[in-house]
Amino acid sequence: MSSVHLFLVIAALLGGTVTTRIIPRYDGLLMELTSLEAIKDSITVTGYSVNVRPGNRVIMPEAFLPFWVCGWELDTDSCGFTVELTDAVDSLDYSFREDGRVMLIFFRAAEPLVFPELSWNGPPREPAYMDSGPIYSDSSIIAALEMGQQSPWLDNFDCIVIDPGHGGRDPGAVGYTGTYEKDRALEIALLVRDILSIRRPDLEVVMTRSTDCYVSLGARTRLANSMRADLFISIHCNAAVNSSANGFETFFLSRARTDDSRAVEMLENSVIEYDEGYDTASYGFQDDALSFLLADIAQNIYLERSSSLAVEIQDSMAERFTGNVSRGVKQAGFYVLRGALMPSVLVEIAFISNPREERMLQSLDFRLASAEAIVDAVLTFTEQQ
Numbered sequence: 001m002s003s004v005h006l007f008l009v010i011a012a013l014l015g016g017t018v019t020t021r022i023i024p025r026y027d028g029l030l031m032e033l034t035s036l037e038a039i040k041d042s043i044t045v046t047g048y049s050v051n052v053r054p055g056n057r058v059i060m061p062e063a064f065l066p067f068w069v070c071g072w073e074l075d076t077d078s079c080g081f082t083v084e085l086t087d088a089v090d091s092l093d094y095s096f097r098e099d100g101r102v103m104l105i106f107f108r109a110a111e112p113l114v115f116p117e118l119s120w121n122g123p124p125r126e127p128a129y130m131d132s133g134p135i136y137s138d139s140s141i142i143a144a145l146e147m148g149q150q151s152p153w154l155d156n157f158d159c160i161v162i163d164p165g166h167g168g169r170d171p172g173a174v175g176y177t178g179t180y181e182k183d184r185a186l187e188i189a190l191l192v193r194d195i196l197s198i199r200r201p202d203l204e205v206v207m208t209r210s211t212d213c214y215v216s217l218g219a220r221t222r223l224a225n226s227m228r229a230d231l232f233i234s235i236h237c238n239a240a241v242n243s244s245a246n247g248f249e250t251f252f253l254s255r256a257r258t259d260d261s262r263a264v265e266m267l268e269n270s271v272i273e274y275d276e277g278y279d280t281a282s283y284g285f286q287d288d289a290l291s292f293l294l295a296d297i298a299q300n301i302y303l304e305r306s307s308s309l310a311v312e313i314q315d316s317m318a319e320r321f322t323g324n325v326s327r328g329v330k331q332a333g334f335y336v337l338r339g340a341l342m343p344s345v346l347v348e349i350a351f352i353s354n355p356r357e358e359r360m361l362q363s364l365d366f367r368l369a370s371a372e373a374i375v376d377a378v379l380t381f382t383e384q385q
Contacts, residue, residue, distance in 0.1 A: 016037070016056045016057060017035065017036075017056060017057050017058075017059055018033050018034065018035045018039060018054045018055075018056050018057065018058045018059070019033070019034050019035070019058075019059045020032065020033055020034075020058065020059065020060055020061050020081075021034070021061060022061050022066060022365070024066040024067060024068070024364065024365050024368060026112050026113050027108065027109050027112040027113075028068060028089060028106055028107050028108045028109040028112075029066050029068040029069060029089070029106070029107040030104065030105070030106050030107075031083075031104070031105045031106075031107070032102065032103075032104055033052075033054055033058075033102065033103040033104075033105070034101065034102050035054065035056055035101050035102075036101065037055075037056060037101065038055075038099070038100035038101060039054045039055060039056075039096065039100055039101065039102075039103045040053065040054055040055035041094075041096075042054070042055070042080075043092075043094065043105070045092070048070075048084060048085040048086070048087060048089070049082060049083070049084055049085075050082065050083045050085065050092065050107070051075075051080060051081070051082045052080055052081055052082075052083070052105065053075070053079060053080035054079075054080065054103065055079070056079060057078045057079055058074060058078060058079065058080060058081050060072060060074060060081060062323075065320065065369060066365055066368065066369075067086075067088075067113070067195075067368045067369075067372060068085060068086055068088060068089050068107060068109065069083060069084065069085060069086065069107075070084040070085065070086055071083075071084045072084065083107070085107055088109055088110060088111075089107045089108065089109055089110070090108065090109070090110040091107075091108045092105060092106060092107050092108060093105075093106045093108060094106065113194065113198070156230075157203075157230045157382050158202070158203060158204060158230065159203070159204040159205075159206065159227055159228060159229045159230055160196070160203060160204070160205055160206070160229055160230060160231045160232075160233070160378065161205075161206045161207075161208060161220075161223065161224040161227060161229040161231070161232045161233070162189045162192050162193055162205060162206070162207055162208070162233055162235065163189070163207075163208040163209075163220050163224075163232065163233065163234040163235065164182070164185040164186040164188075164189035164190075164207070164208065164209055164235055165181065165182065165185045165234055165235060165236035165237075165346075166180075166181055166182035166185060166236075167182045167186065167209050167211075167212055167213055167214050167215060168182075168212060168213045168214025168215075169214050170182065170214055172185065172236070172237065172352075173237060173238070173239030173352050173353060174352070175352040175353065175355075175358035175361070176243070176353070176355045176358055177355075177358060179352055179358050179361060179362060181236065181237040181239070181352050182212065183212070184237050184349075184352065184361045184362075184367070185235045185236055185237060185349075186209070186210070186211075186212070187367055188235055188349060188367050188370050188371050188374075189207065189235045189371075190207070190210065191367060191368060191370075191371035192205075192233075192235070192371045192374050192375055193205045193207060195371055195372060195375045196375055196378070199375060199379065200379065204227075206223065206224075206227050206229065208220040208223055208224075218339065220232075220234070221338070221339040221340040221344075222339070224340055224341075224342065224344075225339070225340070225341050225342075229342055230342055230343075231309065231342060231343055231344070231378065231381075232340045232342055232343070232344035232345075233309075233313075233344070233345055233346075233347065233374065233378070234344070234345070234346040234347070235346075235347050235349065235374075236346060236347065236348050236349070237348065237349055237350060237351070237352040237361060238348035238349075238350065238351045238352065238353070239351060239352055239353040240351060240353050240354075241353075243353055243354055243355065244354065245351050245353065245354060246324070246325050246350070246351050246354045246356070246357055247324055247325030247326060247327040247350070247351070248314070248317050248318075248321065248324060248325075248326065248327060248347070248348060248349055248350055249314070249326075249327035249328060249329070249330055249347075249348050250310040250311075250313045250314045250317075250329050250330070250345055250346070250347050250348070251310065251329075251330050251331065251345060251346045251347075251348070252303070252306035252307050252309070252310045252329070252331060252344070252345050252346075253303075253306060253331070253338060253340075253344060302340075302341075302342065302343045302344065305343040306343045306344055306345055307329065308343075308381065308384075309343050309345050309377070309378075309381050310329045310345045311329050312377035312378075312380050312381045313345060313347055313373070313374055313377040313378075314326060314328065314329050315377070316373040316374070316376045316377040316380070317347075317349075317370070317373045317374075317377075319373075320369055320370075320372070320373045321369070321373075324350070327348075347374065349361070349370050350366075350370075
């Protein structure tokens with residue numbers, strides 16, 4: 001038994017501990033304080049900082065920071081704690097159970113988040129976007145690539161494509177308790193879309209899929225090209241034969257440099273078998289010498305910026321999930337990234353094949369935190385361009 005758990009048991013027996021539980025909601029954050037003794041009413045609010053002194057030693061939860069909170073920390077005597085809220089929260093309410101041993105504090109949001117229902121484990125709404133057309137309908141794109149220049153539309157950052165991995169007849173990796181990668185990837189991707197819509201309402205966010213449907217690997221980047229997107233981000237959950245493999249990693253398109261990268265590359269590229277009538281056009285380029293040449297040119301043009309975006313995402317995830325393993329930024333030849341005429345990355349959020357990380361992926365709080373980390377990275381990346 002760890003020292004923390006031993007302290008918790010002893011303190012609970014003595015009646016001198018207040019345990020806390022965090023319940024994130026769409027309209028704010030609910031915090032539940034529980035004690036064997038009556039809890040004191042002592043709350044001090046200073047701007048977006050709230051100090052709570054319940055009268056006994058406090059055990060804070062080992063939880064990921066919810067969307068509404070910038071951070072929390074114990075007071076120096078451990079008999080209180082301070083919560084730093086985001087500016088999305090504008091009021092708080094609290095109440096006690098009749099015997100005074102349970103206190104509920106509700107940090108109320110100014111406006112409830114309008115997330116798609118799938119983000120809360122229900123059916124999603126279907127956004128409308130134009131069907132993807134020919135990749136190279138605009139000759140100016142070909143001309144720019146042949147001259148080693150970026151796609152003409154990248155001068156104005158106004159569109160991003162979010163790609164939830166797998167879907168439909170392709171479940172992706174499957175966790176120990178039967179969790180499908182396609183479902184968790186879609187839920188996180190939809191949260192990324194809607195957090196971006198809150199923080200950057202001027203930015204058009206397009207999903208390659210918003211339901212449990214199959215989309216071929218090539219169709220995903222063709223959509224991004226037809227929408228003249230400025231970034232393409234593909235979201236996945238990792239898997240490995242070794243169930244203890246864990247952590248998060250971010251890839252950009254290049255030749256795989258390590259055995260681990262080659263293994264992930266083979267896993268993600270294997271879904272090509274789900275494409276009916278697969279040919280070279282299925283992963284983004286027509287079957288001719290010019291198209292393959294342009295693919296290599298495009299890869300080199302966006303290599304540095306894709307690498308920079310991958311670093312931002314990896315750093316943002318590492319900052320938010322200090323208890324998880326950062327596996328770093330890597331290179332691999334993913335079909336889903338080949339053909340993208342803009343900076344593009346693939347994010348592996350966690351290992352669904354690891355029982356602990358599968359449980360994390362089943363947690364709304366973890367999915368919210370993962371989405372927020374990606375959004376933070378995207379906005380930091382765009383400010384540097």
